[in-house]
Amino acid sequence: MALQGPGETADRTDEPPEDSQLRVDIPSASLQLGPGDGEPILPWDRLSCWIHxxxxxxxxxELGQAVEVIYPHHSKLTDKEKTSICYLSFPDxxxxxxxxxxxxxxxxxxxGRKASLCYPVDQSDRDAPVYLKRDQGHYYGYVYFRQVRDKTLKRGYFQKSLVIISRLPYVHFYHSLLKLIAPEYFEKSEPCLEAACSDIERWxxxxxxxxxxxxxxxxxVKVRIPACYDKPGTTYIDQSAPQNDAQVSLVLPTIHEVDLFSRCFGPVFFHIQMLWELVLLGESLVVMAPSPAESSETVLALVSCIAPLKYCSDFRPYFTIHDSEFKExxxxxxxxxxxxxxxxNPFFAKTLQHWPHIIRIGDMKQAGDIPKQVKVKKLKNLKTLDSKPGVYSAYKPFLNRDEDIIKQLQKGIQQKRPSAAQNAILRRYFLELTQSFIIPLERYLASLMPLQKSISPWKTPPxxxxxxxxxxMKTLEKAGPQLTSHLKGDWIGxxxxxxxxxxxxxxxxxRRKEVSQKLEALHLEALCDEDLLLWIQKHTEVETVDLVLKLKDKLVQAERDQLPVKPETLVKLRTHIEAVILALPADLQGILLKPGTP
Known part of the structure; x- marks a missing residue:
């Protein structure tokens, strides 16, 4: 049975360390419910907070894959973006x-396309963990693909995908959403999309x-959006929420996590530490899988295994030969x-044979039946399209293999431990390993902070x-990962x-941006604690006007850059500005109080 072939064309028309001393703490600012005081929220503004x-x-x-419907109808997609969606929405x-x-x-x-942002996007991004912030350079596509036999069609099969396009990496949430929307859509068609979007618009x-x-x-659907100040590894939502006949509830314990063990790392758990190192170091890595579901889940699992660090390189959960970056x-x-x-696509077994690290996974067994472990093999053995599953790499890990986690996972398999428990053990292992690695970096970064007594209201922030x-490197001897991790090996390397x-x-x-904003906030607070009326008595009118303009700039910067200042500090700053202006002659007051004056 075949789907589309390479020659068929698409429609082209239309988390941080637990020790808070190691971080610069950034308090939450007050929520801005709209782009400006009194501005109305336009139709579909709320929808754009969740989906594009x-x-x-x-x-x-004749055309191959084609975008048949875009909803809401006013949503903007370029021809190139539509083409990408067409090819990526169907399995090879x-x-x-x-x-x-x-x-x-x-x-x-x-x-060159201007990003569409929803009204509280600043707060959503500011308070989100780095790995859950909106992706301003890429879109995610969450696919529900249906293929069933249909003798009434020339090809003999009904083939269609319902795809949610969003900038949010809420993988589990959107897959759960599609399980509710897609069956309804395939039964009732477009009115179902309108109803779903109307529901989302009210969220x-x-x-x-x-x-x-x-x-x-x-x-x-009951969910909790994680925050940057959450304690890593903690579940905050009650999964035992009451249900009643009139209203069925779906409680999601996570919005973004994939099943690490049974769906992704199960066949290669002997090598999880090596794979963690490859992802941590940003190595070029290919996952060759039999289906887009296994491909995308494995890539997303790899990217998430270094959390709370953000994976900062490119990643494509499902990549095809039609992608614009294929040649690159x-x-x-x-x-x-x-x-x-x-x-x-088997074609990649040849075209990507020169890549240094390749994971080849076979068909996943049923839940609970863990496939046989695979060995690390030399790349030269990846010659044919029917190469066996395995990790193909010449990489030599820096750290010694952690036998404890291997034994723990093996014991779980032998005792038929639930997949959710195996998944939790593996996720905790990755979290602790990453935290042990990042704590020395955070500690050293804290030592680079200027002393608070060096912050003067009348000097540029340090x-x-x-x-x-x-x-x-010198700090690692006494304050390295050996303080929190039992693993041996070449940590320095x-x-x-x-x-x-x-x-x-x-x-x-x-982190440098966060620290700079913290220093700007401390400088602002130092300014607000000064007796500015006493200051202007010792300075000229020109210097006083210059001070007013600088204070106004500070206020604009604090609101624009979402500086971590207390709301009362901004109130105090506005009071200072007004008091200083009122101490000036009437003609200058009129100019400086005029709306729109910088």
Whole structure:
């Protein structure tokens, strides 16, 4: 049985360490419910907080895959984005997915397109963990694909995908949502999409730290959006919520986590530590799987295994030969880029044979039946399309293998421990391993902070000292990961390699920005504690006007950049500005109090 072939064209028309001393704590600012005081919220504004649009992708014998419906109808997608959605919404022809299949893909946003943001997006991003922030450069596509026999069609099969397009990496949430919406859609067609979007439009914004009850097609989905200040590994939502006949509730314990063990790392759990190192270092990695579901889940599991660190390189849970980056990623004239690709087409076994690390997984067994463990094999053995499942790599791990976690997982298999328990053990292991690795970096970063007594209201805020690799390495002898981890090995070598990786660059950029904002906030608070009326008595009118303009700039910066300042500090700053202006002559007051004056 075949789906679309390579020659068929698509429609082209239309988490942090638990020790708070190691971090710069950023308090939450007050929620802005709209883009401005008194501004009305336009139709579909709330919808855009959760989804960009919903697409229906069908199969046409002449055109291949085609976008049949986009809802809401005003949603903007470029021709290139539509083409990407078309190809990524269907399994490759060799997958043979009969029945219903769910998977996820990720594609690059068209260059030059202005991002559509919902009204409380600033707070949603500010308070979210780094790995759950909106992806401003890419879209996620969450797919519910149905293929069933239909003798009334020329091809003999009904083939259609319902796809939610969103910037939010809420994998489990959107897959759960599609399980509710898609069967309704295939039965009732487009009116169901209108009803679903109307429901989503009434949802509150996905504000981190908030438990939400979200009605959708007659069901209430209960979720809690994780926040950056959550204790890692803690479940905050009660799964035993009461249900009644009038209103069925679906309680989701997570919005983003995939099943690490039975669905992803089960066949390769002997090598989980090596895979963790490869992801941590941003190595080029290919997952070759028999279906988009297994491909996307494995890639997403790999990306999530270094949480609470954010994976800062590119990753494609499902990648096809039609992707615009295909030539870039398969060329042999340069080293493969830092990216994790999930593929299903056998063609990739040849085109990506030069990549340094390849995971080949076979068909997953039924839940609870863990496939036989696979060995690490040399890349030269990956020659044929029917190569056996395994990890193909010449990589030598920096750390010694943790036999304790291997024995614990093996014991779970022998005792038929529930998959959810195995998954929780593995997720906790990855979390503790990543935290042990990142704590020395956080501790060193804290030492680069200027002393608070160096912050003067009348001087430019001090900056974070430069990160010195040699200086950091010296700290590892007494304050390294050995304080929190029992693992032995070449930790120094692992850190040296990490400091060259995109993940370190992304982590340091983010932390430097947080620290800079914290210093700006402390500077602002120092200014607000000054007696400015006494100050202006000793200075000229020109200097006083200059002070007013600088204070106004500070106020704009605090609100624009969401600086971590207390609401009362901003109130105090506005009071200071008004008091200083009123101390000036009337003509200057009129100019400085005029609306629109900077």
């Amino acid at each position: 649009c919903i697409c229906v992708v069908g199969f046409d014998l 022809s060799n997958s043979g997915c009969l029945g219903d299949t769910q998977f996820c893909f990720r594609f690059r946003e068209a260059v 509150p914004a996905p504000v981190p730290g908030t438990a939400l009850s979200l009605p959708i097609v007659g069901v209430v 990623y398969t060329t042999r004239t340069q080293a493969p880029p830092s990216v994790i690709l999930g593929v299903t 900056q974070l000292r430069a990160f010195s690799q040699d200086e950091f 692992l850190y040296r390699q990490f400091l060259k990786s995109p993940n370190f660059d992304g982590w340091f950029r983010m």
